[in-house]
Amino acid sequence: MNLLLLDPGEIDAMGLARLGGGRARHLRQVLKVEPGQDLRLGVVDGAAGTGRVLSTEEEHVVLRCSLEARTVPRPRVDVLLALPRPKVMRRLWAQLAALGAGQIILTNAERVERNYFDTHVLDPDCYRPLLIEGMQQARDTRVPLVSIHRRLKVLLEDDLDGLFGGGLRLLAHPSGENAPAPAERRGFGATLSAIAADQAGERALLAIGPEGGWTPFERQLFAAHRFHPIDMGRRTLRSDTACVALLALLHDAWPRVAAGYASHRAGNVR
């Protein structure tokens, strides 16, 4: 835990937070906090700041909290994911939150098994603590927005513009052996800049398919809704590995691509 997340209601008017239960135990027994010590903390969907430990008595930890004025910005990358099998999804929640996702859009697809949707892994009581775990790991305070969609066509045709308006839409699809050899590839960032050109925007949305990939019909549907295919080269990865790998590449490249777009647009307006 690199940042302790509190709910807004846990900090009183005097700036004091009195924690009990598992979090107090973790602070006392694992992190071995002592009175006088400062902890990095944050408020869920709010600002980050510092907590000075005032006392660690009676199985509680009391903190005096000082929050920064500015709310932490939401990560500018969103993920649209064909629902993986429950065991894999359970592992992904914290990883997605740690890598940074503004929203997580889960969808059905031809190659997703229908019964994956009946799992408790899609229950907020199950996934929210996992998201919080990932955010505490990565020092984020913004909980990814989660939505679950049982029909891909309805999602793309009716709901997506409301969830993700202007911005760059990317469809991860392995080109496999048709991809250029590593030495000839220009790299993810350059590929992204070329795709984005003058049409990007502030945010990026990355769609990742199920094991076995999107069907040709689904790929056409994505293309009709302004998704641009992107890949990682010749190696085809399992969808959960691809999810982590592509999110890392996108987070690395996106700030510069989006900045390039902003300056391009400023140039056009002048």
Place this chain on the structure above:
Amino acid sequence: MNLLLLDPGEIDAMGLARLGGGRARHLRQVLKVEPGQDLRLGVVDGAAGTGRVLSTEEEHVVLRCSLEARTVPRPRVDVLLALPRPKVMRRLWAQLAALGAGQIILTNAERVERNYFDTHVLDPDCYRPLLIEGMQQARDTRVPLVSIHRRLKVLLEDDLDGLFGGGLRLLAHPSGENAPAPAERRGFGATLSAIAADQAGERALLAIGPEGGWTPFERQLFAAHRFHPIDMGRRTLRSDTACVALLALLHDAWPRVAAGYASHRAGNVR
């Protein structure tokens, strides 16, 4: 499975391979291969090629194999990993092989629990099938070389030059909140180029720490053995997530960094 891997001894002098057991069942029942169909295949640590299905009778599948003349090159990125807990390591084997690792060097460290080394996950009978699974996923034929080291100091001082001679050595270490904001970061590829400058080489080695990170003493030891620190920015990731994310970034950037080095060296020689 995107490429079927065979052991060299499985192909006879006529170029025929007769498969039984689990692989034949997978080909018949999951991939539903039919006589006349061509499959992508490869020989372990050898060439890739094609297999024409000749028959699928009597619970066997017979293939006529045509291999390319050229052996698949070994991935040019190696990984040095503080041994994670067995459950995590079990998941990583196939992921590392799929992302591409020339060798996997596992080591002890101050923050690794000693009993992690007693697990069967470090037994070749356990990990080799997992590596093969990852290679079949990513269409690779080169099995990562695996070595296991119980003393980090001995590894760095006595063994590493033999395992990894010339080339760029990188030490993943999160800079956390001290990292520049995303908008100010120049990106992984540019950072790598600046580190590599004129001292790179053909291969890169990426060292990834345990949960809780390397100790200050260990970081000094790595620095004394020509490891350059590199990070992914402000977000601190769990070590298995960091492993996948950093390997993806390194594979994306390395071909161009190494090519830049090669042309720089050519210029110096001229």
